[in-house]
Amino acid sequence: MSGPSLKKIDAHSSIHEAALNEAKELRNLLKKCMDDGEMTKAVQVAEITIEHWESRTLKHAESEEEGLYKDIAAEHPSLENLIAQLTRDHDLMRRIVQKIKQELETQTVNERMLKLLDCLVIIDEFHNEDEMNKLLANNET
Template identity: 50%
Template sequence: MSGPALRKVDSHSAIHDAALQEARELTNVIERFWRNGNKERALKTAFITIEHWQTRTLAHADAEEEGLYQEIAAQSSEKHEKIMGLKRDHDLMRGIVSDLKEELSTNGMNEGIIQQLHALIIIDELHNQDEMKVLPDH
């Protein structure tokens, strides 16, 4: 069983919005550091951003999959299919975050990191919109 905040559209949306806004801000900081030639600060901030994705968005995704998604999927076959798509989104985000962490550790900061962080934000935005449509009280 998932917690009540995950089952209410308003509170669940607020959780998503806060984490996504933080991710946007961190990505913007990385980009400013990078564009201004402060590569070391960009790299440090990129690692902080990866940690943010892991501890906020992906930890939230884990909680959704352990309870909320199971509850929703049990409601109907249509919702079950939508939940499978939402889980796929989580897997995509996990894969990108893992790849980014590996790239940063192996090769350091580069332009591609910034592009992938922006892509991650877009995936999460679209995911959040789809997820709000399947919550029980939506």
Template identity: 50%
Template sequence: MSGPALRKIDSHSAIHEAALNEAIELTNLLDQLVIKEQHKKALEVGYILVEQWETRTLRHAEEEEAGLYKEIVKDNPDLQSEITALTRDHNLLRIIIKDIKEKFNEEKTISDNIVQLFQSLIIIDELHNQKEMEVLPEH
């Protein structure tokens, strides 16, 4: 069973918004550091950003998948395809984070490509959050 904050649209939306806004701010900072060629600081922010995605967004995703999504499908089996798509979004986020971490280990620096990967996480998460809010009211 999922926690009450996940089942209430306003609080669930606030969770998404807070995590996403934090990710956007950190990504913008990362981009500026890369542009200014402040590589050491950029790498530090990059590691913080990975941790932020893992502890805020992906941990939240795990909670949704373990409880909320199962409850939604149990109550309304017609939403299975929407829940499958939302879970796929989570998997895309996980794949990109894994790719970023591998690039960190290989390159030991932050490239424009890594900044673009972080920006892609934001786009996926924004679209995911919009769709999830469409599904939740039906729950």
């Protein structure tokens, strides 16, 4: 059973928007640190950015998969394919976060990390749009 705010499109959208905006700000801060040659600070920002993705977006994704998606699939079996696609988005984000974490083990940052963070943002933007417009738009309770 999912929490009531996950089924309310406005509340759910606000959760997504806040997390995504914070992620974008952290990505931009990382780029600025790199541009300014502040590599120690850049590593710290990258670590905070990954922590953000794990604790906000991916934790939220987990709660969607364990509750919201199961509830909607039970009520609307015709949406199972869409739910599988949304779950795949979560899996891609998890894999990208894991890749960045592995690269951060060297305590260095690089342009590839920025590209991977950009990929996370793009996937999350498409995912949020699909979730709001295709999954929740007609399923509010």
